[in-house]
Amino acid sequence: MEEPILQLQNLSVSFDTKNGEVEAVRDVSLSLKKGEILAIVGESGCGKTVMSQAVLKLLPKTSRIKQGRIIVDGEDITDYKEKEMRKLRGGVMSMVFQDPMTTLNPTIPIGKQITEAIVKHNKVSKEEAKKRGIEMLNLVGINREEEMFSLQPHFFSGGMRQRCVLAIALVSNPQILFADEATTALDVTVQAKILDLLLDIRNKTGISIVFISHDLGVVARIADRVAVMYAGKIVEIGTAEDILYNPRHPYVWGLMSALPALTKAGESLATIPGTPPIMLNPPPGDAFAIRNRYALAIDYEEMPPMYEVSPTHYVATWLMDEKAPKIKPPISLKRMEKE
């Protein structure tokens, strides 16, 4: 089997606050193959962003990697210090953020922001860097790229800015791209274009993408595999088909039934009652139990292990235990299969 480009082994990340330890990511294990798009799905505050920023070590000093290993391209980077990380950032891994209006520096021309890192670290001459920068603008689909190269971000629309951010992230040919809610702040048509662009770039360059989103519709369009996170843990992971057509975790059922596309006209939109727990003192059992209609007594006491549904599909819920009652997913999910 091919070596995965990124591997997380039992990764836990905590923040030390005045009120105690906040366990943002708990015991997450996953692997990302070359050229794969892995979507991380979950509500706000479930640890998606913390997990990805922990890999790039962009988190503030109050955070620490409590346990686990981060392995990038066969190399254990868990204990890398700032200096070593700098070589990886941009070159091996880079990141795109949610709001293109705030992720670009408003006073520096786009071109300079794209080429800044390669001029500094790859010892590329200014002309070469400019050529490369214009090439990148072309790659991310910006027209009149030579003219745009010297303009400040405020001349660009939101979608164009996100393309520029992509150009910045991709300029040194990284192997892994973290796209943290990269399309969330954009309107739907622009969103679709950016998704197509990401797919296109993946096909052209063979880059691996970790796509963080809370929008299952977007995930369905782009992802090869999907990991669903809840309260800092991965509760279900599998191929996009596994998760979208055969979800096993009640939390994923909840997310799916909340999709407007699966709701009949006249029916009110399904919601999951309650909010994700505050991770200051996480509950001992399955963190989702208190919001879970199908919760079993054991859910409140013990964390469920990962059950294998198929070789590609794993889920952490006691419902998969052989002693558990057999529960059918809610009817609304059947509509998904018909379509």
Add this chain to the structure above:
Amino acid sequence: MNSKSMLIEKIVKRTLWFLLSMLLLSIVVFYFARLAPGDPLESYYGDAVESMTSPELDAARERLGLDGPIALQYVKWISNAVQGDFGMSLKYKMPALAVIAPLIGNTLVLGGTAYILVFVLATILALFCAMHEDTWIDRIICKVGTAAYYIPSFWLGVVLVLIFSINLGWLPSSGAYDIGKSDDLFNRIQHMILPLTVMILSHLWYYAYMIRNKLLDEIRKEYVLLAKSKGCTKSEVVLKHCFRNVAPTIVNIMAISIPHVLSGTFIAEAVFNYPGIGALSVTSAKYHDYNLLMLIVLITGVMVVSSSIIAQFINEAIDPRMKLTEVTAWKETPQTPLS
């Protein structure tokens, strides 16, 4: 509309604003100065006032332009002032301009040097603190700086004189130069060291802390994450990205701080008996020397208002978003629809 005519329009507008604010300033100061209790004739004639008869007093008032309602006095004063005649100083019994002329240079040299040093040092200190945020060195600087800021400057001045002039005998304690050495640059610098030290110590941290906090605000912005994730070092991020965005704020702070630093000059002048308009303004207010006071206020006002206008121009040069012209120029060129 071309940019040249817009520039002219802008200059005309700003000049009108400038004149209007000077007019308002002069009215307010003129009125309030005259409301203060006391008789200006006392400063002109000294104790002789007590032996003067009422007709003599009235005649004196008329001669000095101190008779009639305040509004009328003001009209008389302003019509002379626009012709360059600022009247007699009541205390010094010579034209107000002639009283000020030899002193204003001293104040400008002292104030200007202090001003530049304060901001250069404040910026360097702020950058240093921002780069070492929340480390022991940053904390020590913050505490020492705050303590230094709260030392009263007149007290500090006296202590410095005690140490360096009286005990050690290294530096002169008062004046701008020794008698007969007014052209000796070294001698002048020697005289400026103590006043400058007082002014810098009493202003430095106020501005350094402001700039430091502005920088820390910038460091928390998302574009810093993007810059880091493309491989920039912390100092690169602070110096190239954040500082550039804070620069307009620094220019603004510099512009509005002119009165603050100027008032600091006044205190330093008073403590070190430094011949400048600061010390003069205190005496002129004390002795109801209206004409002298008005002239000093106007000079100070011109400095303050023109500095804010200059700040606006510099801001536009640093951050083109503040410029109106460019945006309209951009709209005129035919556009392809931007995604």
